[in-house]
Amino acid sequence: MSYMDGYKYWLEDDYFDAATKEELQGIADNAAEIEDRFYKELEFGTGGLRGVIGAGTNRMNIYTVRKATQGLANYILKQGGSEKGVAIAYDSRFMSPEFADEAALCLAANGIKAYVFDALRPTPELSFALRTLGCISGIVVTASHNPPEYNGYKVYWEDGAQVTAPKDKEIITEVKNVTDYHTVKTMDKEEAMAKGLYVVIGKEIDDAYMVELKKQIIHPEVIKEVADDIKIVYSPFNGTGNVPVRRILSELGFKNVYVVPEQEMPDPKFTTLDYPNPEDPKAFTLALKLAKEKNADIVLATDPDADRLGIYALDTKSGEYIPFTGNMSGMLIADYILGERTATGTMPENPALVKTIVTTNMSDVITKSYGVKQIEVLTGFKFIGEQIKLFEQTGSNNYVFGLEESYGCLAGTHARDKDAIVAVMCLCEAAAFCKKQGITVWDKMLQMYEKYGYFKEDMYTITLKGIDGSRQIQEMMSKLRSNPPKEFGPWKVLAVRDYDNDVITNLETGETTPTGLPKSNVLYFDLTDDAWCCARPSGTEPKIKFYMGVKGNSLEDAKAKNAVLTESLKAYL
Numbered sequence: 001m002s003y004m005d006g007y008k009y010w011l012e013d014d015y016f017d018a019a020t021k022e023e024l025q026g027i028a029d030n031a032a033e034i035e036d037r038f039y040k041e042l043e044f045g046t047g048g049l050r051g052v053i054g055a056g057t058n059r060m061n062i063y064t065v066r067k068a069t070q071g072l073a074n075y076i077l078k079q080g081g082s083e084k085g086v087a088i089a090y091d092s093r094f095m096s097p098e099f100a101d102e103a104a105l106c107l108a109a110n111g112i113k114a115y116v117f118d119a120l121r122p123t124p125e126l127s128f129a130l131r132t133l134g135c136i137s138g139i140v141v142t143a144s145h146n147p148p149e150y151n152g153y154k155v156y157w158e159d160g161a162q163v164t165a166p167k168d169k170e171i172i173t174e175v176k177n178v179t180d181y182h183t184v185k186t187m188d189k190e191e192a193m194a195k196g197l198y199v200v201i202g203k204e205i206d207d208a209y210m211v212e213l214k215k216q217i218i219h220p221e222v223i224k225e226v227a228d229d230i231k232i233v234y235s236p237f238n239g240t241g242n243v244p245v246r247r248i249l250s251e252l253g254f255k256n257v258y259v260v261p262e263q264e265m266p267d268p269k270f271t272t273l274d275y276p277n278p279e280d281p282k283a284f285t286l287a288l289k290l291a292k293e294k295n296a297d298i299v300l301a302t303d304p305d306a307d308r309l310g311i312y313a314l315d316t317k318s319g320e321y322i323p324f325t326g327n328m329s330g331m332l333i334a335d336y337i338l339g340e341r342t343a344t345g346t347m348p349e350n351p352a353l354v355k356t357i358v359t360t361n362m363s364d365v366i367t368k369s370y371g372v373k374q375i376e377v378l379t380g381f382k383f384i385g386e387q388i389k390l391f392e393q394t395g396s397n398n399y400v401f402g403l404e405e406s407y408g409c410l411a412g413t414h415a416r417d418k419d420a421i422v423a424v425m426c427l428c429e430a431a432a433f434c435k436k437q438g439i440t441v442w443d444k445m446l447q448m449y450e451k452y453g454y455f456k457e458d459m460y461t462i463t464l465k466g467i468d469g470s471r472q473i474q475e476m477m478s479k480l481r482s483n484p485p486k487e488f489g490p491w492k493v494l495a496v497r498d499y500d501n502d503v504i505t506n507l508e509t510g511e512t513t514p515t516g517l518p519k520s521n522v523l524y525f526d527l528t529d530d531a532w533c534c535a536r537p538s539g540t541e542p543k544i545k546f547y548m549g550v551k552g553n554s555l556e557d558a559k560a561k562n563a564v565l566t567e568s569l570k571a572y573l
Contacts, residue, residue: 003038006057010038015181016055016063023055044068044175046168047382050143050152053095060095060151062102063181065141068153069103070184071175072137073110078174081136084158085113087201089126090141091305092239092266093151096120099141101189103153108197109185118202120266122240122306124410124419127160127385128212129205131416134158142305145277148270160416161385165518206244212414213248213422217429218340220252226435227253232428233296235260235287237276238267239304244421254428258294260286270304278303278310278407281323288312288321298431298441302420307381308407309423313431313441322442326407327360327457329427332441334363334401335448336430337411338370341400347372348398352391354384356404357497357517357524358534358547362448362455363403369452373397378499378520379536381408385416405457405547449555453530456558457549460566462573465542473537473544476573480523480535489568491531497524531561533569 001009010016011024027033037056042049042064049068051060076082086107090096097120104114115133117126123140130138138156146152155171157163163171178184192198217223232249234257236242242264249257262272263286270276273283278301291299291312299312299321311329312321324332334353341347352373355363367374375397377383384402391397392413403409408418411426427441434444449455464472484496486507497504497515499522504513524534530551537544548565552558 003035006038007034010055010057013181020055020061020063044071044172046172047162048139048152048154050146050150052149053151060099060153062098063184065099065102065153066106066184066186067178067181068175069106069139070110071178072139072155072171073107073112073185074178075171075174076112076136077110079136081158082110082112084134084136085115085199087115087126087130087133087135087138088141089117089121089123089129089138091123092120092268093141093143093304094148094268095151096141096268099151099153100139102186103139103141104198105186105189105192106184108192108195109187111197113197113199114192115199115201117205118200120240122244122302122419122421123154124307124415124417124421125205125209125244127156127415127417127419128209129201130156130158131160132205132208133201140305144305145275145279145303145308147275148268156417159385159389161389162380162382162417164382164386206247209244209414210248210251212412213425214252215414216411216422216426217252218337218344218346219429219433222436223429223432224253226432227255230254230428230432230435231256231258231294231296232431233258233260233287233291233294233299234424235263235284235301236306237273237278237283237301237304238263238265238270239276239302239306240266241302241306241420241424244306245300245302245424248421248425249428252425252428254432256294258290258296260290262286276304278308279326284310284312284323291321297435298427300424300427302424303407306420307418309409309420309427310407311427311441313445315442316440322445324445325457326403326405327362327455328445329407329423330403330405330409331360331362331366331448332430332445333409333411333423333426334403335366336433337401337426338366338372340433342370348400350397351400352387352397353400354387354402356380356383357522358536359403359405360455360457361530361532361549361551362452365452372400376517378517378522379404381410381418383518384410384418388413388416405459454552454554454558455530455549456552456555456562457547458562458566460546460548460569461543462546463543469542473542476544477521477523477535477537484523484525485572488525488527488531488533488572489564491527491529491565491568493525493527495526497522497526499524531565533565
């Protein structure tokens with residue numbers, strides 16, 4: 001079916017409602033817009049759906065959500081999991097409650113019980129809820145930190161993590177097999193509730209979640225000791241973090257928590273934000289203004305679905321607030337947890353920290369110093385969640401902490417995805433611990449650099465849209481793979497890890513060994529002097545990302561080396 005045939009089908013078929021047809025009639029004279037909406041199906045990838053909201057096969061709407069859910073339902077039925085049910089959460093975006101209901105009612109029509117939150121909730125709480133309720137699967141309706149015109153749909157499995165191989169491909173196959181919208185089931189909400197197939201959840205899950213979070217606190221007495229003095233500014237970026245973050249900090253005894261008023265309440269337009277992303281410095285404009293008014297110690301922000309945390313910390317010498325990368329905040333929390341668990345004798349036997357391959361190498365030094373095993377996984381927090389499951393199945397290790405460079409981490413095993421609520425809690429406890437010692441979080445970071453090395457990481461991204469862009473990205477990867485560089489500027493390439501072909505090649509000896517990780521279109525270059533570079537096409541956007549890291553003798557030296565490495569990479573490309 002051509003894109004124009006698809007357009008006409010949606011306009012003429014009685015399956016689609018009047019509002020959808022009216023929206024499509026409004027673009028009748030715009031061939032480019034019709035093509036963009038109908039030239040393909042919105043792809044259900046390994047993480048689920050994500051796209052612009054609107055009518056059409058290549059858009060997020062009630063029909064594409066319902067169709068994806070029918071595929072998931074078919075898979076659950078084949079797995080014999082209908083009795084276990086599916087938990088569903090949603091964020092503050094346009095259409096999130098509606099998409100959550102459409103998914104729930106499709107499941108219900110297939111005889112699968114849906115547990116739906118009574119209002120918006122963070123993504124990590126969904127991970128916790130489905131495990132608490134014993135569900136076979138979970139759905140979160142969110143587009144994370146994407147612009148306001150987007151929404152998305154992420155699928156989790158019974159271990160609480162996003163689906164991994166082979167289930168991810170099996171679910172994708174089931175979704176692709178649903179080709180006729182008329183075969184997609186749904187039912188009336190009141191009928192579903194009367195039959196016990198649509199169950200509303202809320203406070204009982206919130207309370208249990210809070211209990212689990214508090215188990216990660218190491219020094220509750222220190223928090224109470226400095227509670228009157230420490231000042232925290234927080235922004236939920238108009239998303240799901242506001243209620244749980246304020247609740248956990250209040251219950252732990254933090255007294256001076258100032259929430260950015262313009263970004264406090266749910267706002268699907270993200271009116272005061274160009275981009276609701278804690279990686280974007282501009283997103284902190286209002287929070288930093290409030291921090292200076294209150295003379296805050298730390299400034300925190302969570303993305304709209306509250307699975308990622310961004311921070312700034314006060315530098316008392318300059319009076320300015322210093323931005324932390326995800327690597328920096330993750331390492332600060334990790335060092336605090338490992339250090340204080342060791343000091344208090346609460347470290348479990350065979351402790352393990354799990355990080356992704358593009359996360360800072362400072363982690364290697366920290367884990368070694370505390371005698372903690374480090375395990376590397378592919379990019380994506382689902383692979384960290386998968387390791388927790390393997391630890392439980394084999395008894396090989398006890399999970400202590402996991403992190404990825406993109407501002408996500410997890411302390412504890414209550415969830416199997418990154419959790420900004422527990423990250424806020426741990427970061428604030430670490431800040432309280434610093435306050436008691438008469439130092440700031442930034443002072444602590446400087447101490448860590450001096451102790452472990454001045455590690456610095458960066459990312460260079462190339463966006464290439466359309467079919468031609470996809471081809472160019474593949475050509476870049478082919479060039480790097482078939483003719484790998486021998487050096488990047490002053491750094492020699494010691495080894496190349498090709499995760500697509502499961503081989504690590506030592507360029508000095510020619511010796512090859514397996515990567516030991518799942519197949520993935522990723523190339524990693526180990527360089528001299530603790531430097532590295534990694535190339536990875538994005539799975540959700542028309543981008544290729546180059547991650548890199550160096551180790552310097554000072555902050556200035558590390559920054560300069562990173563700039564040289566970035567320019568050397570650009571020159572090669």
